[in-house]
Amino acid sequence: MSRRRNPAHREALLSAAVEMIAVQGLTVSTATIAKQAGVSAGTLFNTFESKSLLVNQLYVSLKAEMGRATSGGLPAEAGPRDQLRHVWDRWVGWATGTPEKRRVLAQLDVAEDITAESRDAAHQALSGMGELLERCRAGGPMQNVPLRFVLRILSSIADATIDDLIDRPGPGSATDDPRSSAAFDAIWRALAR
Incomplete structure (x- = not known):
C-alpha cells in the first residue's frame, strides 16, 4: 500500500531543487535537496521516486x-x-x-x-x-x-x-x-x- 503524498512536501522539494540546482548544478545530490527542503531523503523518494522524476x-x-x-x-x-x-x-x-x-x-x-x-x-x-x-x-x-x-x-x-x-x-x-x-x-x- 502506497503512502499518501503530501503536497507541501512536493512544493518544498521543488523549491529546494531550484535553490540547490541554481548553486550546484544538476549534479546536486538528492540528499542535499531533501536537507534544503527540510525533509528526509525517504520523503523525497516517496514524493518523486527518482531524481529523474524530480x-x-x-x-x-x-x-x-x-x-x-x-x-x-x-x-x-x-x-x-x-x-x-x-x-x-x-x-x-x-x-x-x-x-x-x-x-x-x-x-x-x-x-x-x-x-x-x-x-x-x-x-x-x-x-x-x-x-x-x-x-x-x-x-x-x-x-x-x-x-x-x-x-x-x-x-x-x-x-x-x-x-x-x-x-x-x-x-x-x-x-x-x-x-x-x-x-x-x-x-x-x-x-x-
Missing part, C-alpha cells in the same frame, strides 16, 4: 510558471504587436525577477534526463505563445521558416537582453529599461513587416 516535474513546473507569468492578463482585444509586447514585458519581468529559476530552467532545457513527455507537457504549457508567434509572423520575413527556429532566435535575443538587465540593472524596472524596448523592437522587425 527534475522532469521541476522542468514542467517551471515552464508552466513561465507560461502563466507571460500570458497572464493578455489583452484579447489588442493586435498581435501589442499582445507580443505584453508577453515580452511579462517574460522579461519574470526572468529578471526570478533569475535563479531562469538559470535552472536553462540547465534543464539541455538536460539529457528531460523526457519527451516532459518536453511535450512544457510545450503545451506554452502553446499560446506559439499561436501568438504564428499570428505575428504571418506575412513577415520569417513566415516560412520553422517555428522552432524562430523560437531559438527569439530566445537568443531574450537571453542576451535578460542577461544584460540582470548583470547591469537600470534605475527602474527591467520592462521599462530602454534595452528591453530595443530588444522587443528588434524582435518585432524580425517577425513582421
Whole structure:
C-alpha cells in the first residue's frame, strides 16, 4: 500500500531543487535537496521516486510558471504587436525577477534526463505563445521558416537582453529599461513587416 503524498512536501522539494540546482548544478545530490527542503531523503523518494522524476516535474513546473507569468492578463482585444509586447514585458519581468529559476530552467532545457513527455507537457504549457508567434509572423520575413527556429532566435535575443538587465540593472524596472524596448523592437522587425 502506497503512502499518501503530501503536497507541501512536493512544493518544498521543488523549491529546494531550484535553490540547490541554481548553486550546484544538476549534479546536486538528492540528499542535499531533501536537507534544503527540510525533509528526509525517504520523503523525497516517496514524493518523486527518482531524481529523474524530480527534475522532469521541476522542468514542467517551471515552464508552466513561465507560461502563466507571460500570458497572464493578455489583452484579447489588442493586435498581435501589442499582445507580443505584453508577453515580452511579462517574460522579461519574470526572468529578471526570478533569475535563479531562469538559470535552472536553462540547465534543464539541455538536460539529457528531460523526457519527451516532459518536453511535450512544457510545450503545451506554452502553446499560446506559439499561436501568438504564428499570428505575428504571418506575412513577415520569417513566415516560412520553422517555428522552432524562430523560437531559438527569439530566445537568443531574450537571453542576451535578460542577461544584460540582470548583470547591469537600470534605475527602474527591467520592462521599462530602454534595452528591453530595443530588444522587443528588434524582435518585432524580425517577425513582421
